[in-house]
Amino acid sequence: MSQPHRTLVTGGTGTLGQTLVPRLQEAGHTVRATSRSARSGDDVEWAQMDLADGTGIRDAVAGVDVIIHTASDPLGDTEAVDIEGTKRLLDAAAEAGVSNFVYISIVGIENIPYSYYEAELEAERAIESSDVPSTILRATQFHPFVDEMLGMVTRLPVWLLPTEMRIQPVDTGVVADRLVELATTEASGRPDPVGGPEVRTVGDLATAYREARGSWRPVVRLPIPTATFARFREGAATCPDHAVGSVTWEEWLETEYGAR
Numbered sequence: 610m611s612q613p614h615r616t617l618v619t620g621g622t623g624t625l626g627q628t629l630v631p632r633l634q635e636a637g638h639t640v641r642a643t644s645r646s647a648r649s650g651d652d653v654e655w656a657q658m659d660l661a662d663g664t665g666i667r668d669a670v671a672g673v674d675v676i677i678h679t680a681s682d683p684l685g686d687t688e689a690v691d692i693e694g695t696k697r698l699l700d701a702a703a704e705a706g707v708s709n710f711v712y713i714s715i716v717g718i719e720n721i722p723y724s725y726y727e728a729e730l731e732a733e734r735a736i737e738s739s740d741v742p743s744t745i746l747r748a749t750q751f752h753p754f755v756d757e758m759l760g761m762v763t764r765l766p767v768w769l770l771p772t773e774m775r776i777q778p779v780d781t782g783v784v785a786d787r788l789v790e791l792a793t794t795e796a797s798g799r800p801d802p803v804g805g806p807e808v809r810t811v812g813d814l815a816t817a818y819r820e821a822r823g824s825w826r827p828v829v830r831l832p833i834p835t836a837t838f839a840r841f842r843e844g845a846a847t848c849p850d851h852a853v854g855s856v857t858w859e860e861w862l863e864t865e866y867g868a869r
């Protein structure tokens with residue numbers, strides 16, 4: 610497998626970016642990582658870049674062979690960052706002669722009506738219609754994301770949750786490892802998605818989470834009668850045929866919060 614000389618990780622400060630950068634370095638890549646803030650250290654060359662207005666994109670991309678695009682702003686201006694920002698990054702990648710534009714996307718986005726997912730889908734389309742050779746890897750929800758979502762209800766006396774929603778939490782390290790494998794100078798198109806070892810309901814995940822956090826507050830079903838949640842209930846965000854990760858939710862909770 611040919612190793613690229615230099616790899617750019619957009620969103621180097623994110624959940625995935627932070628896990629990915631050291632793994633790429635271990636695999637022999639010279640890594641440049643981006644953030645909107647000025648940063649230094651970690652044996653990484655940091656580039657300041659903002660996808661929303663294009664600041665720093667050209668400089669960030671100059672001289673790299675591979676881009677792994679993990680920067681995203683799900684709660685912000687997804688149009689400016691995830692769609693237009695990705696297009697700006699693609700333009701710079703084309704100009705710089707990048708050999709492989711690797712994008713991390715989400716399983717099931719074409720079947721779940723949700724504005725952030727629509728933005729990711731639009732970004733996928735822009736990538737595939739660009740002249741830059743690309744690789745689009747889809748993954749299920751990362752453990753820290755599920756933790757963050759469930760963390761939002763911990764202060765409530767009753768944990769009201771869409772308990773029937775089905776997801777397949779995956780270890781961020783497993784996704785990062787797959788991205789390292791795909792970060793060659795040869796693009797892979799649409800490799801198989803990456804999912805965690807088990808498809809679980811949110812109610813079931815919340816019960817394990819409650820135990821790990823030492824709480825006994827009741828987990829109560831919150832009916833959300835929207836098409837979005839119906840699709841989640843049906844398992845549209847899962848890929849049981851590609852359950853490649855081995856770390857279960859309980860194992861991750863134990864590492865994160867310790868055995869109780």
Ligand SMILES: NC(=O)c1ccc[n+]([C@@H]2O[C@H](COP(=O)([O-])OP(=O)(O)OC[C@H]3O[C@@H](n4cnc5c(N)ncnc54)[C@H](OP(=O)(O)O)[C@@H]3O)[C@@H](O)[C@H]2O)c1
Pocket residue numbers: 619620621622623624625626643644645646658659660661678679680681682690694713714715716729747748749750751752754755
């Ligand atoms: N989280 C999940 O469960 C999950 C599952 C499957 C796929 N994915 C996909 O994986 C990718 C990474 O997810 P994540 O959870 O690692 O995200 P994250 O932790 O929210 O990190 C987002 C990153 O994007 C950067 N960023 C935000 N706005 C930006 C802007 N305007 N310009 C440039 N950079 C910007 C942030 O950097 P600064 O703040 O330092 O600028 C940060 O490093 C996303 O595309 C997501 O859809 C996530």
